[in-house]
Amino acid sequence: MGKLVDVEEKLKEWNERVVKAWTSKKTERKQTFSTKSGIQVKALYTPLDWRGDYVERLGFPGEYPYTRGVYPSMYRGRLWTVRQYAGFGSAEQTNERFRNLLRAGQTGLSVAFDLPTQLGLDPDHPLAYSEVGVVGVSIPHWREMSLVMEGIPLDQVTTSMTINATAAELASMYVATAEARGIDRRKLDGTVQNDILKEYIARKNFIYPPKPSMRYSVDLIEYMSREVPKWHPISISGYHIREAGGDAVQEVAFTIADGIEYVRRTVERGVDVDSFAPTLSFFYAAYMNLFEEVAKFRAARRVWAKIMRDWFHAKRPESMIMKFHTQTGGAELTAQQPEVNLIRTTIQALAAVLGGTQSLHVNAYDEALGLPTEKAAKLAVRVQQVIAHESGVTDTVDPLGGSYYVEWLTDELEERIWKKIEQIEKLGGMVRAIELGFPQREIAESSYSTQRRIEAGELVIVGVNAYREEGQEDIEVFKPDPEGREKVLDRLRKYRSERNEMKVRDALNEIRKAAEKDGVNLVPYIMAAIQRGTTVGEISGTLREVWGEYVESGVF
The missing domain is CATH 1.20.5 (Single alpha-helices involved in coiled-coils or other helix-helix interfaces)
Structure with missing residues (x-):
């Protein structure tokens, strides 16, 4: 003392x-100096700014409260999974990009689906036609999934799928593809996003009302954790909350509040928390304020560990671990001077690594202009490889641990995160908070505040409100296969002509009956329907008939 x-x-x-x-x-x-989220920063931090008990607040890597990392040796033992989010045009074109990225050193796949697939519409639906293959790959049936994964050893790679309202259909297609190749589903490793709550909060690709949507998500958690045990049946996502304009505190607090809701509802079914909690995963953004982002990840692990131990009485250490994927900030990419984005994404990726991520996607420098070119995607992989092998930051665990500033900022963020979570709990949990418009309003206000700071010059964006250059340099822009849509439609017509329509009809009737009953897990019925030849649009159409569609009300 x-x-x-x-x-x-x-x-x-x-x-x-x-x-x-x-x-x-x-x-x-x-x-005044402040972080991106508006937390004021002093000129100097000393031991006076952190007086917590080391063992209680920090501990050691691989042990509660996991502040310093979820594994004892972290990257000294194994590097994070290197991913690039990809999917566009036809299945063939996406498959080619996957193969090229794997050859470049990517170690896991991350699939982007087009909007019709995400919203449960087949590509020949009138509302779908203009969007087929535009912002992701079109996967209306399992044979299209098989084409996307052609020549890729599904039992040797991990695959992440960004899909929510139709997550069970796409997970079923992946399983059907593997089993058609003789691969045991229990060997499959990967993640399906399946986080419908953040769709209502930020991303807006929902189909059904919240109550049946939560049933759908929890059905998939329950089923996959039992039948496909290496798979992560949900990726509880803060990334989209941040991209919609939320700050670092809102990103973590709302994400963890979503996680509480999923765990609570799964446990209420009588499922033992330690039987599924180890399969939960999370997804965060990495933005430009390096120290705030590192502190954010450390605080998030500590909060989640306490919730799982003290709120849900988890016994297994694996149940208390927050494993997460990180993607660099898409909203921070600029169309002006786009090559400067390489510098931004390198700093953001470094923050994710210093913060202890398990998986990482680095945005390509040209993504403010369009889908990434082959060159830009490969450079994004190289960013990760340079950090991993040349920077030295992977040589020791939690290298910023013990920094007076980082430890103070970790505590400060944690305190603010807990206050937000408590607010949501007082409202009745996240589903009720969403119905009241609470997180939507908070994010909108944060987004507005950030924009005001940019316009006032308080937040400097190089090339946008400072160091501007006249004219636009000539940057190659990627264009998907113009014939991709017709290829998808031709194969869909052929697929339907070759299937047994009676089996399809029976499968959809079974889904309808199961959806009408509470307490029945839908996933086995969806899995069976996919294998019998049904499409995403047909399954979603059946569930729409039973559950209806959700129309968001204004919250302002």
């Missing part, structure tokens, strides 16, 4: 003797 008293006295003396003399001659650049 005496040492801290000495520090306090020396700090006061330094401020009086050194700082005042210095600042009387040299003024600081700004009146």
